[in-house]
Amino acid sequence: MNPPLAERLRPHTLEQYAGQEHLLGPGKVLRNAIENNQLPSFILWGPPGVGKTSLAFLISKICERPFFTLSAIQAGVKDIREVFEKAKKERFFNRPNPILFIDEIHRFSKSQQDALLGEVEKGTVTLIGATTENPSFEVIPALLSRCHVYVLKHLEHEQLISLIENAVKTDYELKQKHFSFKSYDAIIRLSGGDARKLYNIIELLANTILPGESIEVTDELVMEKVQQHLSVYDKGGEMHYDVISAFIKSIRGSDPNAAVYWLARMVEGGEDPDFICRRLIILASEDIGLANPNALLMAKTAHDAIKMVGWPEGRIILSQAAIYLATSPKSNSAYEAIENALYTVRSQPNAPVPLSLRNAPSALMKKLDYGKDYKYAHGYEGNFVQADFLPEQLKGKILYRPGKNSSENKILEQLIAHWDGIYKYNQ
16 A cells, blocks of 8 residues: 555655755755754754654755654653663764654653653754644753754745645656646645645545546635545644634634634544643734733633633633633734834844943943933833833834724823824824
């Protein structure tokens, strides 16, 4: 039986690897480490189907290192120790460290992660972990401090088209069938930047025709075939990401009925409540924010309450939180403010701190006017005084723009009262 298309098309060279130019382009940090065979332990964090596993295999091949894998779902501490014993036997004549690849490392318990620490620190293995979850939340600090974290991105439109064209031209099975593409839109839209899902769709289409036959791929045909083969909810698979996406977008779109429907799909499918809660906490700041600051409190309280009462009663708490967030006024002004600020910082990374705002712990610093002319806000009426808090070249720049909702309308009134020369004339 042939392996799946995604397995058959794994890249064998860096040139064949699609995407992640910010890490693997000429002169980039991870490419340099690979080409010099100077690999640190690291974690690949990114969405599904962007090549985390493929990259780990590829690195072991290029660097000619022994390659061990562990399943975060099945492996226990005993399995980890056995791998380390095998790895030690591979280290002779100054041979580079073996690679230990752990997919879904976020599923490892604290005790399993603790079991990795000593041998990773000693260099018995070079650890490569892969995760779709934020390592800051899912990997213990001691292990995280011993690893670099590389963030992988969704594949872009042109990269996905290139993968499709390469697949039908180079794969032996697909070459027996004749594809013509009237449109790539539906395949790319349904794949969502996930190469594995994209290959699954192509394989699904290929299975509808016999060798030697032709198929014209249209958006209508793709939608029809995919709808016929929709799988049940799988908390470890692709539907996991599709359903949580629908859930979040329903809340963002202020539809409580859709929100509780997608929530029920996840509850019925056995989704991890902790995963759902984290997404609600993020949404409460990103999509509601200052329009209703209590939304973040509700999301965090729901997280704490579910840990207290457990499951299945926790589903009621999730329902309350989802409905509250869905029916809250929406604002992404906090998200936009930090994105604007980051863009500004990257554009002008070395803007000096105004002298009046600098710390002056020593006599020399005071002599250099550090802290001079600083105005202490609490010494003025209303605990406010106009002063310059941004670097000189950014004076008067607006990074936070209040959203159009009752809560932020009050914030805007206060900003105009304090900073009328900035906010009043920039509305």
